[in-house]
Amino acid sequence: MSFRRKLLLVFSVSVALSVAAVAWLVQEVTRKAFEETENQRTSQLVGQFQREFNRQGEEVTRRVENIAASETVNRMGAALNGTSADSAEYFDLARSLAESHQLDFLELLDSRGMIVSSAQWAAKFGYPEPAFQILSPSAQQPAFLKLEQLQDSTALGLFTVRTSAGREHPVYVVGGRRLDKTFLSTLNVAPEMRVLLYQNRGETFSADLLVNASASSRDARAAEKLAPLVDAVRRSNQEMSTPVRWSSDRADEEIFHAIPLRGLGENRPLLGILLIGQSRRNYVQLSRRIKDAALLAGAGGIVLALFLSGWAAARVTRPIEELAGAAQSVAAGSWDTRVQVNGHDEVSQLANSFNQMTTELLAQKERLVQAERVAAWRELARRLAHELKNPLFPLQLTVENLIRARTQSPEQFEEVFRESSQTLLSELANLKGIIGRFSEFSKMPQPQLQRVNVNQVLRGVVQLFQAQLNVPGKPAIECRSETDESLGTIAADPELLHRAISNLVLNAMDAMPQGGKLTLLSRREPQKVVIEVADTGTGLTPEECARIFTPYYTNKQHGSGLGLAIVQSVVSDHGGTITVRSQPGKGTAFVIELPERPELLAEIAESRAQHAGEPVRN
Amino acid sequence: MKRTGLQWLAISVLLISALSANADTRPQYGGTLHITTSMSTSSLDPAEMPDSVGARNLVALIFDTLVIVDATGRPQSALAESWQSVAGDRGVEFHLRRNVKFHDGNPLTTEIVVSSLRKANPAWNVTAGGDVVSIESAGAIPELLQELSLSRNAIAKRDATGNPSGTGPFHIVDWQPGKRLVAAANEDYWNGRPFVDEIDIDMGRTFRDQMNALESGRADLAEVAPEQMHRAVSQRYELLRSSPIELIALKFAKEAASAQEKASRDALRLSIERQSMHNVLLQGAGQPSASLLPTWMSGYGFVFSTEPDRLRAQQLRDQIPGVPSFTLGYDNNDPLARLLAERVALNAKETGLSVQLNASATELRLVRIPLASCDPWSSLLVLNNQLGLPPIEAKAHSLDQLFASEQSMLASGRIIPLFHLPLAYAAGTNLRDWTVMPGGKLNVTGAWLKSSQP
Amino acid sequence: MRQPIYNSGIPGILKSVNLACRPARVRRVARFGVHCLIVLLCTFASASDWSSSEKQLAQKIAAVTGPGAAALTIQNRSSLGKRDTEIVQNGMESALQEVGVRLVNNEQAATSIAVSLSENQTAYVWIAEVRQGTADSAVVMVSVPRTAATTRLPDSMPMTLVKTLLWSGNKPILDVAILEGDASPTRIAVLSPEDLSLYRMQAGKWQAEQKLSINHLKPWPLDLHGRLIPTRDHALDLYLPGVFCQTASAATLNCRESDDPWPLGIISTPSAGSSTAPLLAGFFTPRRNFFTGVIAPAIGKFSAAPKFYSAAFLPRDKYVLWLFAATDGKLHILDGIRDQISLTDFGSDIATVRTNCGAGWQVLATNADDQSGDSVRAYELPDRDPIAVSAPINLPGKISGLWTQANGDNAIAVAKNPETGSYEAYRLTVACN
Numbered sequence A: 001m002s003f004r005r006k007l008l009l010v011f012s013v014s015v016a017l018s019v020a021a022v023a024w025l026v027q028e029v030t031r032k033a034f035e036e037t038e039n040q041r042t043s044q045l046v047g048q049f050q051r052e053f054n055r056q057g058e059e060v061t062r063r064v065e066n067i068a069a070s071e072t073v074n075r076m077g078a079a080l081n082g083t084s085a086d087s088a089e090y091f092d093l094a095r096s097l098a099e100s101h102q103l104d105f106l107e108l109l110d111s112r113g114m115i116v117s118s119a120q121w122a123a124k125f126g127y128p129e130p131a132f133q134i135l136s137p138s139a140q141q142p143a144f145l146k147l148e149q150l151q152d153s154t155a156l157g158l159f160t161v162r163t164s165a166g167r168e169h170p171v172y173v174v175g176g177r178r179l180d181k182t183f184l185s186t187l188n189v190a191p192e193m194r195v196l197l198y199q200n201r202g203e204t205f206s207a208d209l210l211v212n213a214s215a216s217s218r219d220a221r222a223a224e225k226l227a228p229l230v231d232a233v234r235r236s237n238q239e240m241s242t243p244v245r246w247s248s249d250r251a252d253e254e255i256f257h258a259i260p261l262r263g264l265g266e267n268r269p270l271l272g273i274l275l276i277g278q279s280r281r282n283y284v285q286l287s288r289r290i291k292d293a294a295l296l297a298g299a300g301g302i303v304l305a306l307f308l309s310g311w312a313a314a315r316v317t318r319p320i321e322e323l324a325g326a327a328q329s330v331a332a333g334s335w336d337t338r339v340q341v342n343g344h345d346e347v348s349q350l351a352n353s354f355n356q357m358t359t360e361l362l363a364q365k366e367r368l369v370q371a372e373r374v375a376a377w378r379e380l381a382r383r384l385a386h387e388l389k390n391p392l393f394p395l396q397l398t399v400e401n402l403i404r405a406r407t408q409s410p411e412q413f414e415e416v417f418r419e420s421s422q423t424l425l426s427e428l429a430n431l432k433g434i435i436g437r438f439s440e441f442s443k444m445p446q447p448q449l450q451r452v453n454v455n456q457v458l459r460g461v462v463q464l465f466q467a468q469l470n471v472p473g474k475p476a477i478e479c480r481s482e483t484d485e486s487l488g489t490i491a492a493d494p495e496l497l498h499r500a501i502s503n504l505v506l507n508a509m510d511a512m513p514q515g516g517k518l519t520l521l522s523r524r525e526p527q528k529v530v531i532e533v534a535d536t537g538t539g540l541t542p543e544e545c546a547r548i549f550t551p552y553y554t555n556k557q558h559g560s561g562l563g564l565a566i567v568q569s570v571v572s573d574h575g576g577t578i579t580v581r582s583q584p585g586k587g588t589a590f591v592i593e594l595p596e597r598p599e600l601l602a603e604i605a606e607s608r609a610q611h612a613g614e615p616v617r618n
Numbered sequence B: 001m002k003r004t005g006l007q008w009l010a011i012s013v014l015l016i017s018a019l020s021a022n023a024d025t026r027p028q029y030g031g032t033l034h035i036t037t038s039m040s041t042s043s044l045d046p047a048e049m050p051d052s053v054g055a056r057n058l059v060a061l062i063f064d065t066l067v068i069v070d071a072t073g074r075p076q077s078a079l080a081e082s083w084q085s086v087a088g089d090r091g092v093e094f095h096l097r098r099n100v101k102f103h104d105g106n107p108l109t110t111e112i113v114v115s116s117l118r119k120a121n122p123a124w125n126v127t128a129g130g131d132v133v134s135i136e137s138a139g140a141i142p143e144l145l146q147e148l149s150l151s152r153n154a155i156a157k158r159d160a161t162g163n164p165s166g167t168g169p170f171h172i173v174d175w176q177p178g179k180r181l182v183a184a185a186n187e188d189y190w191n192g193r194p195f196v197d198e199i200d201i202d203m204g205r206t207f208r209d210q211m212n213a214l215e216s217g218r219a220d221l222a223e224v225a226p227e228q229m230h231r232a233v234s235q236r237y238e239l240l241r242s243s244p245i246e247l248i249a250l251k252f253a254k255e256a257a258s259a260q261e262k263a264s265r266d267a268l269r270l271s272i273e274r275q276s277m278h279n280v281l282l283q284g285a286g287q288p289s290a291s292l293l294p295t296w297m298s299g300y301g302f303v304f305s306t307e308p309d310r311l312r313a314q315q316l317r318d319q320i321p322g323v324p325s326f327t328l329g330y331d332n333n334d335p336l337a338r339l340l341a342e343r344v345a346l347n348a349k350e351t352g353l354s355v356q357l358n359a360s361a362t363e364l365r366l367v368r369i370p371l372a373s374c375d376p377w378s379s380l381l382v383l384n385n386q387l388g389l390p391p392i393e394a395k396a397h398s399l400d401q402l403f404a405s406e407q408s409m410l411a412s413g414r415i416i417p418l419f420h421l422p423l424a425y426a427a428g429t430n431l432r433d434w435t436v437m438p439g440g441k442l443n444v445t446g447a448w449l450k451s452s453q454p
Numbered sequence C: 001m002r003q004p005i006y007n008s009g010i011p012g013i014l015k016s017v018n019l020a021c022r023p024a025r026v027r028r029v030a031r032f033g034v035h036c037l038i039v040l041l042c043t044f045a046s047a048s049d050w051s052s053s054e055k056q057l058a059q060k061i062a063a064v065t066g067p068g069a070a071a072l073t074i075q076n077r078s079s080l081g082k083r084d085t086e087i088v089q090n091g092m093e094s095a096l097q098e099v100g101v102r103l104v105n106n107e108q109a110a111t112s113i114a115v116s117l118s119e120n121q122t123a124y125v126w127i128a129e130v131r132q133g134t135a136d137s138a139v140v141m142v143s144v145p146r147t148a149a150t151t152r153l154p155d156s157m158p159m160t161l162v163k164t165l166l167w168s169g170n171k172p173i174l175d176v177a178i179l180e181g182d183a184s185p186t187r188i189a190v191l192s193p194e195d196l197s198l199y200r201m202q203a204g205k206w207q208a209e210q211k212l213s214i215n216h217l218k219p220w221p222l223d224l225h226g227r228l229i230p231t232r233d234h235a236l237d238l239y240l241p242g243v244f245c246q247t248a249s250a251a252t253l254n255c256r257e258s259d260d261p262w263p264l265g266i267i268s269t270p271s272a273g274s275s276t277a278p279l280l281a282g283f284f285t286p287r288r289n290f291f292t293g294v295i296a297p298a299i300g301k302f303s304a305a306p307k308f309y310s311a312a313f314l315p316r317d318k319y320v321l322w323l324f325a326a327t328d329g330k331l332h333i334l335d336g337i338r339d340q341i342s343l344t345d346f347g348s349d350i351a352t353v354r355t356n357c358g359a360g361w362q363v364l365a366t367n368a369d370d371q372s373g374d375s376v377r378a379y380e381l382p383d384r385d386p387i388a389v390s391a392p393i394n395l396p397g398k399i400s401g402l403w404t405q406a407n408g409d410n411a412i413a414v415a416k417n418p419e420t421g422s423y424e425a426y427r428l429t430v431a432c433n
Helices: A003-069 A071-080 A093-100 A181-186 A215-237 A283-332 A346-408 A413-440 A454-470 A494-513 A542-546 A563-575 A598-610 B002-020 B053-062 B110-120 B142-149 B209-214 B226-234 B259-271 B273-283 B310-318 B334-351 B376-387 B399-411 C011-021 C026-066 C082-098
Strands: A105-109 A115-118 A144-149 A154-164 A173-176 A193-199 A210-212 A241-244 A251-260 A270-277 A449-451 A479-484 A489-492 A514-525 A528-534 A577-583 A585-593 B032-036 B065-071 B073-078 B080-086 B091-096 B123-127 B130-136 B168-174 B180-185 B200-204 B221-224 B240-242 B246-252 B325-330 B354-356 B365-369 B415-421 B424-427 C068-076 C102-103 C111-119 C123-132 C138-145 C159-167 C176-182 C187-193 C197-203 C205-213 C227-230 C237-238 C245-251 C252-257 C262-266 C280-283 C291-301 C302-304 C308-315 C320-325 C331-334 C339-342 C350-354 C361-367 C375-380 C398-404 C413-414 C423-430
Touching: A003 A071, A003 A154, A003 A173, A003 A193, A003 A251, A003 A270, A071 A346, A105 A154, A144 A173, A144 C159, A154 A193, A154 A251, A154 A413, A154 C320, A154 C331, A181 A193, A181 A210, A210 A215, A215 A241, A241 B091, A270 B110, A270 C205, A346 A413, A449 A454, A449 A598, A449 B073, A449 B273, A454 A494, A454 A514, A454 A528, A454 C262, A489 A494, A489 A598, A489 B168, A494 A528, A494 A563, A494 A585, A514 B399, A542 A577, A542 B399, A563 A577, A563 A585, A563 B110, A577 A598, A577 B200, A585 B002, A585 C308, A598 C252, B032 B130, B032 B209, B053 B168, B053 B180, B053 C398, B073 B080, B073 B142, B080 B130, B091 B110, B110 B123, B110 B130, B110 C302, B142 B376, B142 C205, B142 C339, B221 B226, B226 B424, B259 C159, B273 B334, B273 B415, B310 B334, B325 B334, B334 B365, B376 B399, B376 C197, B415 C291, C026 C111, C026 C123, C026 C138, C068 C082, C068 C176, C082 C102, C138 C159, C159 C176, C159 C187, C159 C375, C176 C227, C176 C413, C187 C227, C187 C291, C205 C252, C227 C262, C262 C308, C291 C308, C308 C350, C308 C361, C350 C398, C350 C423, C361 C398, C361 C423
Parallel strands: A479 A514, B032 B200, B032 B221, B325 B354, B325 B365, C068 C102, C068 C111
Antiparallel strands: A105 A115, A105 A173, A144 A154, A154 A173, A193 A210, A193 A270, A241 A251, A251 A270, A449 A489, A514 A528, A528 A585, A577 A585, B065 B073, B080 B091, B091 B130, B123 B130, B168 B180, B180 B200, B221 B424, B240 B424, B246 B365, B246 B415, C111 C123, C123 C138, C159 C423, C176 C187, C187 C197, C197 C205, C227 C237, C237 C245, C245 C252, C262 C280, C280 C291, C291 C302, C308 C320, C320 C331, C331 C339, C350 C361, C361 C375, C398 C413, C413 C423
8 A cells, every 4th residue: 555545544534533523423412402492392382282272262262152142142042031932943043153153063052951952963952961060151161171972973172151141041052163173273383283182082092083183094094103192191191292203214203292181070081182293303304414414524524635635645745756766767777867856844855865866876887887898898808818819829839830840841841831721720710700709799680579479489499409409329308398378479589589599408408418308488477478498407506697697608618608698688688587597417497588568569560560561570 | 174184194095005006916928937946857758757746746837637636635627528437437438628739739639648648557458439538447446536637647649759748738948857947838728828928947956046046036936945934934925835745754675674673663763753853843844743644634644643652662672682773864965854864863862772874875764755646545555656565455445444554554664754744835926826736736827927018 | 526506595695785784783783693593504514414423433433442431532633613523522422322332531441532533635534542451542433524615704894895795606707797686686697617607596595597608619818807798688798708609599609709899888878777888898818818908999099008907987077087907017097188107006907886976986996915815995086096985895815807797886806715715706886985
């Protein structure tokens, strides 16, 4: 992992942790604040609802009082006057009065509590009102709750009872509004609130008894979830609150405040339960928004932090990377590599020092090259002197022998001359050969690259030397070729490559005068092709191994010391490397690694296409 | 001096009164009589129309019967000028009135009469011979003349497409089935051309709509719900009503399947308190009744007690395991029916019976049954058929037999009579000389409109 | 077919005529006497009819109870009067005892018999509910045919306008002409839609003398009116819508389709006895109930009047004032020069009578009375507006015809009595105060 990445990672983690911590902190603080607000709001809303409920009761009372004071009712009271006079003509009166005063329930009772007219159950005339005994028509009596029996059901209503004025036998006016959907929907409650009414009938909870102003099919199905709260209130007969979650979604949670509604009478029976639900959806949604905002801010922060830390890391690491790159360049041989120095910080000082170091290294290299060039020239001169000295000495002896023969034995001069002339020619030829080899080494051509199958080259070399490996009278050399047929082609000069491998094979054959085994091997490694030429000859010492590629170095009696140098030169010109591993007495193996260089193959193919028909090489 | 002053005062009063009024007494011709009715029918063929008083009224405008029944229940001649019994009361020969024409101009013939009567009464043996139409039957035809006065026996001449043509006082001008009938006066009506030129009948209207139409002047004559009669009178409309001719009853679709069910029905019958319903819901209109025929028709209706017997009902109810329950149906468009059904349910509840109301219930329904005619036998026989009870085997149509037959029908437990209600009509002050027969039939043939000009 | 019910005596005639001329006290006594006589007659007649029904019901009761003690209660639910109820109760008690049922008090009886006197449309229905012990009651009943309708005394208002019942019957009456006997008619002609009948008073009852059918091809209008006018030669002219008939001989009536104008004003000349001379004739619409307005001769410059139902006249010194009850509901008064319209409460029928009272000529006019039928009142026209000169006299029902009699001294009013269903013809005379 690069330094920049490490730095970036550290920065990112730090920023993410910081943002998460802040989001959690904000959420917790928000939740607590909401819970407190929610409790206060629930109390306010419940209070508001109770005021609204009372207001409705007062409205019912006002309407009933208006009816009781109306001329129609007083005329009726006067007509009946406590007698069982024909009340038939008033049979329909309650309905019309209820309609005109917008009441759901209205009964007109005579002084004995018998129903004269009933708006809610018209057929009930003449029957006694069951609750007559507990009805109190005093002016102070507020609205009360009463279960009203209807034709085919029972309804809960908010009632008031008043009497017609100034009569010994008054008419009782019992009017009310039904606590139903319509009633609940007229209650002025906060938007996030809703009011449900449970009519307390029967022993067990029944969803059918739940009146919901905004009922939907889903509510009807889920109404059973209110059963525990309803049952608890039925048992305790006290107000209580509980949250109810309608679905797995937290936003579907409501906090229900249950208020028991009691009727008149000694035991004040529980007639119904008002369920004031306050949705937590707003809170949950706000909480979600905060969380989303926190997440968004965190993500943005992280991205920004990444960007900034990347920028910062880049600022910090760029000189270091430049230094590292420069160091690598230096290591690769670019001794003149320089880095840009900006500022005066530690990294700048380091860069400055690097530049000084490379400057110094370059100078030292120049000096070393010059020294090596001098040493090479000396070695060349020495070798040249050595090579030339050897033929010169016989030449000198031969010439001196001629002179002596001419002088000492002219008769033998002719013979001596003939023999000396041959010797002179032979040595001169030797000299010429020595000079030719030097000349050839100096004239090593640049490789002409083309697509080359390495295995083919190997097989060509083996075929070339096949006859020499098994010369009769000489110890046989076993040649084994292990080629990797999966090798593809590489960009190389086949003639130079053939020459290089041939040199290695010649070396191997020279190293096995007593016979042995010659192995030519090819294999593929990532992005390169490996050629190995191994023998089971005398082997080399480590010192020999170190100097073996030096030109004119040879451990052979008649070697020029240029063979392996040429091999190295060819390999180097192909961008490859050559190494040697050897143990004395066990043999030597030369390993050539040549890069595949596909880009060059593409160029060759392109060039071929352009010069179709032309020979790749001139 | 004093006397002279009084005389002048009297003369002045008379003069003022003379100048302030305008009262014709002789019928005036002309005008369109607008009538509203709750009745609605899709056919004007008397043989196909469902029996109701409204249908009878409609038929009487377009068609004539051989005989009619007057206000006292006696048959009078109509298309048949005279008649005589033949074959020992097994048939009657009718002599047709001459020079009577159908609305399409064709004369009234015995063949048409025979065809018309056969269509309405496939079981009758009706034959024509010369100017005489004979009606015979295998058995005695009970109250044949009464039967012939029923609207279904009105004489109709049907054309190739089956459209009926009548001889009645009005001929059809515009017929919108179930909605409206406009009929014009038959100039050549054998019994005198009606005074009004046209009758426009608006059908299928509720009582409330009808009163609104009357108040707004869109109708000259409207039906009035019996319980609303006093209001119509207070609004100064001229109100005429029939004798109590419409039976309101609880009708069971089937016979009781078991003794327990029979006991339940009896308990229900005995729990019903009719008097308060009559006083309050019906506002005193009609009569509480536990009999099928009203007393004015039979003379003995009061024998069937209308008083509840809760003790007996409770005893019957106690014999039945569980809570006997009924589902009572009623006409949802009839506000009175709903109230009566509610009260019946309330009465039943007191006895420990459960009566649920469901307008569409068919097993037990609160029904209005218009009695077929003013003749007790005819009405009872038709009612017997309507209830699907076994035919009444009466050797002689005596009062005792009538009583026994009615008793038998009531004992079947298929019907619990509640009330007999009159049919009432109200008319604006411009409509004169209209009458209502005891059977509820409206007679507007002799009616005339005050404001119209001849 | 049911026959007309002839008047059994004419108490109304006696009453109207006599009471009009006697002091009030005498009239009250006379009225009481007549009432008693009628009640007694009715009682006598009814009692004999009911005894068989009483016996029949008693036998049916006895068949249920058998001989023994029983308590009897009788309740009247019918239109029978109290007196009749008492008679029936007595009769029932006797009849029951005759069949062996001994009547005792409620406390002593194990059997109770509750008899209800009810009725239906056609008959009385007497029902006995017999309860023995705790058993369900048995019901027996008899049907009792109604007796002939009790003659009801017409109300009279004997002030200046006096009505006298001439005739009543079940068939519609168009007009009645007094042929003989002026103050006390002894022979009358009654015009009905289908026939002309002549009656003669014999032994206090009208006896049919002759009935002549009226032949007509076209149907009569619904509101049919007709005029019956005696002629000099003791013949009768019959004016009906589109038809004119004349008695040719004692036994025949010749009818023909005709649109001849009907005589409107008739003044009998004393010299000619009952002979008549029409002042004016008007054309009657053959299919309706009114005159077309075309008159002959012309009234001054008016050769036509508005369509009218009836007409009356009042002779003046130099002209005759004609009154037309027009179909537009107004009274048109034509003097030959002007057509004056008077808004009156006149009905559709008016007629002129000549009297010795007031101006000598009065107009009788109907007046609608929705409650109890129509009334007729006498008017004079001292100027151009009618002034009532008599109290209205009520008729039992709607007046369908008001015609001046041939002698001009009185008028005939025809009305249908809604209670009895009979058609009644009255002679209206004006008595001076």
